[in-house]
Every structure is written in structure tokens, then in C-alpha cells.
């Protein structure tokens with residue numbers, strides 16, 4: 081068997097067009113600093129290169145520049161993705177056992193923070209966009225109502241933009257929370273390019289969010305794993321946040337990752353507005369070019385239930401086209417050498433980044449028009465069953481420490497989950513430990529499994545069954 085690095089080299093040689101992360105899209109002209117990073121520069125904290133955990137010089141200045149660019153009070157470079165920033169940020173903003181308000185459609189990293197900090201979540205279920213079966217914007221009224229009902233809420237946590245580029249009304253959500261002295265954490269992993277002009281929507285930092293995490297690697301020219309955490313205001317302590325970052329980040333950060341982050345910040349400072357405008361222009365021309373699609377439909381910016389849309393995510397709906405999003409993705413790969421970011425039953429996502437070129441966008445447009453022309457219509461499979469918000473009976477921490485057993489799917493109805501289950505991508509848990517797997521949830525999960533959605537569970541044995549809390553021990557008490 082070939083070595084991993086050999087497989088990577090082969091993959092690069094294949095020339096597959098990347099409509100997926102990372103956002104640099106191997107564009108060496110745009111980001112020459114990425115090409116310069118090599119084994120010779122692979123060091124961690126050696127004399128003369130500052131210290132990520134106690135920065136005084138080159139890293140401190142770079143993070144200050146990043147804060148100025150986005151308008152936050154403090155910016156922190158992250159080397160293990162937004163994941164590290166989510167764990168550190170949520171832990172810094174809460175105390176063990178606190179009640180928190182959480183948009184249900186958050187990434188699993190948020191749920192890991194809930195578990196680690198033994199937080200008591202009040203979940204807010206977002207509406208679903210009918211045709212695309214993905215979460216709509218989080219309604220401000222839902223946040224207002226929950227905050228009024230639970231005056232002991234200590235933090236609001238939500239994702240904006242979503243994996244599909246759906247943004248929520250962050251200024252109003254922040255205003256509602258701040259009126260009660262509650263800080264807001266925005267997972268802006270998919271929106272590191274927001275708030276910098278160029279015709280993209282404004283970002284969460286400018287909206288006044290206390291903590292904002294951004295995966296630079298998802299959309300900007302920076303290496304995989306690089307991300308940024310922003311802190312502003314007085315509701316989250318700088319000292320505690322710094323301490324938590326020291327817990328959740330490695331003590332040996334890769335300077336290749338840090339140099340790509342710093343290089344990306346410099347690029348944004350020097351040419352950001354122009355590059356964003358060019359990217360926006362490519363997206364605009366693409367939109368015009370696919371105007372004639374008759375079977376496939378792109379998620380527009382003005383869909384009902386959508387407060388605002390980040391146009392960088394091209395969400396291609398397949399309802400009524402005669403094929404599923406998974407089949408579309410397969411055709412693009414096999415017939416056109418185009419690799420998408422994700423595919424689900426009723427849609428697929430082409431993730432664009434700052435590194436995309438006009439030629440790449442042109443190829444995607446031509447491929448979609450060709451496929452659209454060959455569509456027979458209808459027969460796209462049954463619509464996906466709605467995922468209900470499960471009832472929780474035990475905290476995640478407690479459910480995970482109870483004895484469990486693998487339960488066959490047919491018998492899992494009304495059992496208590498002892499593991500999380502999510503579709504990957506996007507990595508949003510559908511059930512978490514301690515929640516009841518209702519008949520409706522089981523039906524929705526079984527249907528997804530049957531149509532080929534990549535369902536993954538914490539204990540990793542979904543083909544054998546679902547891990548459930550051993551009812552003999554649970555119900556005996």
C-alpha cells in the first residue's frame with residue numbers, strides 16, 4: 081500500500097477541481113506564502129519566534145492587526161480549527177453547570193463544549209427550508225422568548241452563517257441578549273470572509289457578538305486547521321479566555337499554520353476589498369450563467385425564512401430533477417472531475433473560496449448546465465422526514481457514564497441514546513446522549529441511513545445498532 085503522502089501527491093496530480101475546503105484552492109498566485117511553507121520552516125516555539133500562549137512580539141503584532149481588520153478587541157490565532165476556539169470560548173464564558181441557550185443546528189464541537197462544561201442547554205429548533213431541508217435563520221423572537229422564560233441563561237450560542245450560507249439576524253440577537261447582560265457566542269466558522277466588504281454580508285464581530293470564531297481555512301487562503309477567535313466587550317474575561325486557550329490549544333503550535341494565518345491577514349489588509357469584490361463578481365457571473373437551469377435550482381438569497389445569505393456557498397437543489405444531491409455530486413465527480421463539499425438527499429453544496437478562479441467557476445457552470453439538460457425530472461426520492469427536537473432525560477455527562485448496550489435499530493424506539501449521531505458533513509448532532517430516541521426520530525434516522533446519508537455515531541458502530549443507556553440500570557432507579 082502506498083504511503084499517505086504518496087496518496088496525497090497522486091490526488092493532487094489527478095487535478096480534480098476542488099469545490100470544497102480549504103478556501104485557498106491550491107491557488108499559488110493568490111497566496112505565494114502558502115507555497116513557501118515547507119519542511120525547512122516546520123518549527124514550533126524557538127527563540128526569536130515569539131510564543132502563541134504569551135505573545136510579545138511578531139505573533140502579538142499579527143493578532144493585533146487581525147483584531148483591527150475585523151474590529152474586535154482581541155483576536156487569537158487558532159491552530160486546531162474553530163473547534164479549539166469553541167471549546168475555549170464556551171468554557172471561558174460559563175461556569176460548570178450553567179444554563180445556556182443553544183441553536184440546535186450547531187456543530188458537534190459546541191455539543192462537546194456542553195458536555196465538557198456540564199452545561200444545561202435550552203435548545204432552539206430552527207425552522208427547516210422546505211425545498212432544501214436545511215435550517216432556516218434562527219428567529220430573533222425565539223431567542224427573546226427563551227431569554228424571557230429562563231432568566232438564568234448565561235450564554236447564547238448559535239451558528240451563522242450555516243453550512244448552507246444561511247445567516248441569522250445577529251445584531252438583533254445580540255441586542256436581545258445584551259439587554260439582559262448575557263454574552264453571545266457566534267460560530268462563524270463558515271464566515272471568515274464576512275464583514276470585510278466586497279459585497280458579502282456583514283459579520284458577527286461588527287454586530288457586537290462577544291465571542292466569534294472563524295475557520296480561516298474554510299473560505300480564505302490559509303492552511304487547513306487555521307482559525308481565529310475574536311473577543312469584544314466586558315462580558316467575557318480576557319484573562320479567562322487566554323487561560324482556556326492554553327488548555328485547548330497545543331503547546332507546540334505549528335509555525336507553518338501560524339505563518340499561513342499571518343500571511344492571510346496581510347493579504348486581507350493589503351488587497352482584501354479587491355479580492356472579495358473579484359470573488360463576489362465571479363459568483364455574480366456564475367449566477368447569471370446558470371439562470372437557464374430548469375430542473376436544478378440554486379438556493380437564492382431571498383428564500384423565505386432566510387434573514388441573509390452568504391453567496392459563497394452554492395447550494396444546488398435537486399428536488400423534482402429526477403436525481404438526489406448525492407447522485408448529482410457523483411456525476412460531477414465522475415463525468416467532470418469536480419469534487420463538491422457535500423451532498424445530501426435534496427441538495428449538494430459547491431463551496432467556493434477566495435482562491436477559486438474564473439476558469440473553475442466556468443467549468444462548474446458548464447457541468448451544471450449539461451447535467452440539467454439531461455435531467456428527466458421528478459423521481460428524486462421521497463422527501464426527508466423532519467427531525468424532531470428530542471426530549472432529554474439525562475445530562476450528556478451522566479448518560480455517557482452509565483452502562484450502555486448496542487440496541488438493534490428495530491428496537492431502539494423510546495430508548496435513551498448513549499451516543500451522539502450526526503450526518504457528516506455537516507456534523508450537526510441529530511441525537512445526543514441522554515435524549516430519547518422517539519419513534520419519529522428513529523424513522524427519520526432510518527430513512528437517512530437508507531438513502532445513503534453518511535450517518536456517524538460517537539461509538540462508531542451504527543451498522544450493528546445504536547448505543548443506548550442500559551434500561552435495566554436506568555429505569556430501575
Ligand SMILES: Cc1ncc(COP(=O)(O)O)c(C=O)c1O
Pocket residue numbers: 160161162163164186187189239242243267269270295305307506507
Ligand atoms: C458550523 C461549524 N462550526 C465549527 C466547525 C469546526 O471547525 P474546524 O474544522 O475549523 O475545527 C465546523 C466544521 O465543519 C462547522 O461546520
